[in-house]
Amino acid sequence: MPLILTEEQTMLQDAADGFLAEHAPLDHLRKLRDDRDPDGLSRDLWRGFGEMGFAGVLIPEAHGGLGLGAVEAGVIAESLGRSLTPSPFMGSAILSAKVLSDGGSEVQQAWLPRIAAGEAVLSLAIDEGAKHAPSRITARAERSGNGFRLNGAKALVLDGHIADALIVAARAEEGITLFLVDPKTDGVAVERTVMVDAHNAARVTLTDVEVDADAVIGAVGGGEALLNPALALGRACAASTLTGAGDQAFKITLEYLRTRKQFGRLIGEFQALQHRAAHLYTELALARAATLAALQAIDAGRDDADLAASVAKAKAGRAAELAVQEAVQMHGGVGMTDAFDVGLYMKRVRVLNELLGDAQFHTERLARSQGF
Amino acid sequence: MTDLDAFRTETRAWLEENCPPEVRGPMASEADTIWGGRDAVFATPGHRLWLERMGARGWTAPEWPREYGGGGLSREEAKVLASELRRIKAQPALASFGVWMLGPALLAFGTEEQKKRFLPEIVRGEIRWCQGYSEPGAGSDLASIQTKAEDRGDHWIVNGQKIWTSYADKADWIFCLVRTDPEAPKHLGISFVLFDMKTPGVTTRPITLISGKSPFCETFFDDVRVEKENLVGTLNRGWDVAKYLLAHERTMIGAMGEVGAGRPLHQTALETIGADAEGRLDDPMLRARIAELEIDAAAFRLAMERAGDQMKAKQAHPAIASMLKYYGSELNKRRHELRMAAGGIDALEWEGERSHGGAAARDWLRTKANSIEGGTSEIQLNIIAKHLLQLPGA
Known part of the structure; x- marks a missing residue:
């Protein structure tokens, strides 16, 4: 398969870019932030995502979605990176939808049409410590009566403060197990965490939370089998968002290089800046290629898809990190102001880098997979 | 089974039968390179056979038209062939400025007589x-x-x-x-x-x-x-031909970032340095640098593939060759710096059998020209700034 978007995928990209430019320009994020909006995102916009089909991009048609693939999800994720829009897209439409589509019971899959419609917000609770480390989950699930008793503390639960349901990963005797948990259950404490990029996550504490056996998604001990493909998909889509954010920060910077004058010349005439811009362009092109390749590998069900997602996340993370640093530096003082946009990109890229494993995490994974 | 799957099956079978054992696995040294020409020198009889067989099939120039001796493969078939060659770790059947540079220019600018005269002997490696x-x-x-x-x-x-x-x-x-x-x-x-x-x-x-x-x-x-x-x-108007050819030359030199990979770096490092109890290279800093290089190398290989696909789909600016040249040549220099670090004292030998005549050190030094030949890295960055980024006065 050629490493370029098909015509349909390009149309989807145009639709997503157009929709977000109209309904969620950067001022949308600023307003949510400055108003200290209780949700931290717009539920109307999320319903708009439902109407456009974006929220159900991955959800099978039988459950009210578009039934499209990872590349299409990545295309939308990239648009969200350009617009910096806060949205339950990653937590609900990608991670939760993937887990429930793959392993949910009939009852659990009743959430899917509601996600697709942009009505429900779901979130995946995997991270615990300061760094993403899904192999070291310590939250416990002990047999209790008909079901399980859950204990543990979760962090970076995306938009968890407004989630209608949580997918919690905990360690049972048989191994990692996923549970669908109502956040209103006794013993569940949800604390909203406003992050540096004005997007939101939650810390979720589980204290002797009793759930029925039918809260288990898939098999007891079968959590990793469900999580791994969802994580690969989430990482590749996060790489898309990083690529979009890095690209947009670069575009803004190029425009500045073409218009800002110092010493009587456009600063874009200075070779010191030209070469840095050209290097950055190259890094972003590599990130884009690696990201699209990972998304395609996931759609093709290839064995190396998981590793391809790690390459993409590591590369896109580093390239976007460079893009936002150069953006601020090349803008000079104005780049440091809150009123100017490049700082928003810098903040978002920092959060995205931490999400689902940073460049070090994924580089380490590559080393291990190659046997060193 | 799709046509492409069928092509893969046939290709795999043909390669299994026709790729001599001597050309499987990383090249021991530069002497293994097959350059062809009137006075061709081959490292082993297997190397000669490999060129003859691949050349006769047109697979030394897989995407060139059959009428000029090429393989006549589609872009997708050529990718399958490349992946099957990688799978069996086959060395290139022909290293050729004719294939990499002159051929594409002749296909674009040459007369019918020139194409008929020069291209088939390039494919077969008869003229260097x-x-x-x-x-x-x-x-x-x-x-x-x-x-x-x-x-x-x-x-x-x-x-x-x-x-x-x-x-x-x-x-x-x-x-x-x-x-x-x-x-x-x-x-x-x-x-x-x-x-x-x-x-x-x-x-x-x-x-x-x-x-x-x-x-x-x-x-x-x-x-x-x-x-x-x-x-x-x-x-x-030779400058037009020259520039067109340069784009191909740059892609070729850039590709050294991939084909120059040879034996995996970490294997060398594991041999010289050893592993810790968990099987990790017992030099965490070098390990991290190698792993970072491998991420970049993987992304670069995909960027090369994507650039080829974009060119085929007429979505690419010709100047993306400068991007590949810049990154690939810098990547190859990085790789060889790490290869020297991984080899340690062993990689310092300048002569003798054990080091294949100082191959590691000589190859390392050779790569320093990658970012000079075919236009320096700085020239490539200038071209990117001017043609891809439209920066003022560039």
């Missing part, structure tokens, strides 16, 4: 080509070339000097930039011509490099007769 571009006074500023061609009716008489002519002393023919109109602005008086290196008046003098080897030559032309039928493209 060299490139007469740089001159002592025309390096990064290539369009300043002074080698002049005087019109003598049915032929030209060429006088001048080229430098950094790769393997000129081993090449059979040369593709060469000459000035045919000394009055015109520098880009508009250049023509692109072909001639036999055995023509009277051609002499070459190898230049010894820091690697101790002499891949480059000074090449002198002293009243060399060049037939007019060997002009490629339009008279005085």
Whole structure:
């Protein structure tokens, strides 16, 4: 398969870019932030995502979605990176939808049409410590009566403060197990965490939370089998968002290089800046290629898809990190102001880098997979 | 089963039968490279066989049309062939400036007679080509070339000097930039011509490099007769051909970032340094640097693939070749720095059997030219800034 978007995928990209430019320009994020909006995102916009089909991009048609693939999800994720829009897209439409589509019971899959419609917000609770480390989950699930008793503390639960349901990963005797948990259950404490990029996550504490056996998604001990493909998909889509954010920060910077004058010349005439811009362009092109390749590998069900997602996340993370640093530096003082946009990109890229494993995490994974 | 799956099955079977064992696995040294030519030298009989078999099938130039000796494969089939070759770790059947550089230019600018005459012998590796571009006074500023061609009716008489002519002393023919109109602005008086290196008046003098080897030559032309039928493209518009060819050259040098990979770095490092109890390379800092390089190398390979797909789909600006050249050559230099660090003292040997004649050190030094030849990294960055980013005054 050629490493370029098909015509349909390009149309989807145009639709997503157009929709977000109209309904969620950067001022949308600023307003949510400055108003200290209780949700931290717009539920109307999320319903708009439902109407456009974006929220159900991955959800099978039988459950009210578009039934499209990872590349299409990545295309939308990239648009969200350009617009910096806060949205339950990653937590609900990608991670939760993937887990429930793959392993949910009939009852659990009743959430899917509601996600697709942009009505429900779901979130995946995997991270615990300061760094993403899904192999070291310590939250416990002990047999209790008909079901399980859950204990543990979760962090970076995306938009968890407004989630209608949580997918919690905990360690049972048989191994990692996923549970669908109502956040209103006794013993569940949800604390909203406003992050540096004005997007939101939650810390979720589980204290002797009793759930029925039918809260288990898939098999007891079968959590990793469900999580791994969802994580690969989430990482590749996060790489898309990083690529979009890095690209947009670069575009803004190029425009500045073409218009800002110092010493009587456009600063874009200075070779010191030209070469840095050209290097950055190259890094972003590599990130884009690696990201699209990972998304395609996931759609093709290839064995190396998981590793391809790690390459993409590591590369896109580093390239976007460079893009936002150069953006601020090349803008000079104005780049440091809150009123100017490049700082928003810098903040978002920092959060995205931490999400689902940073460049070090994924580089380490590559080393291990190659046997060193 | 799709056609592509069927093609993969057939290709796999053919390669299984026809790829000699001597050409499977990483190259031990530069001597394993198959350059072909009238005076071809092969490391083993298997290497000769490999060229003959691949050349006869046109698979040394898989995407060229069959009528000119190429493989006639589609882009997708060519990718399958490449992945099957990678799978069995086959060494390249032919290293050829004819395939990488001249061929694409002839396909775009050559006459039917030129294509029929030159392309099939390139595919079969029968004629080895060299490139007469740089001159002592025309390096990064290539369009300043002074080698002049005087019109003598049915032929030209060429006088001048080229430098950094790769393997000129081993090449059979040369593709060469000459000035045919000394009055015109520098880009508009250049023509692109072909001639036999055995023509009277051609002499070459190898230049010894820091690697101790002499891949480059000074090449002198002293009243060399060049037939007019060997002009490629339009008279005085050779710069167009030159630039087109340069884009291919740059892609080729960039690809060294991938094909130069050879034996995995970490294998060398594990042998020299060893592993800790968890099987990790027992030098965490070197391990981290190797792993970062491998992420970049993987992303670069995909960027190369994507650029090819974009070109095929006519979605690419020709200047993306500069991007690949820049990144690939810098990547290859990084890789060889790490290869030296991984090899440690072993990689310092300059001669003798054990080190294959100092292959690691010599290859390391050779890569330093990657970011100079075919246009320096700085020139590539200039081109990106001007043509891809449209920055002012670039």
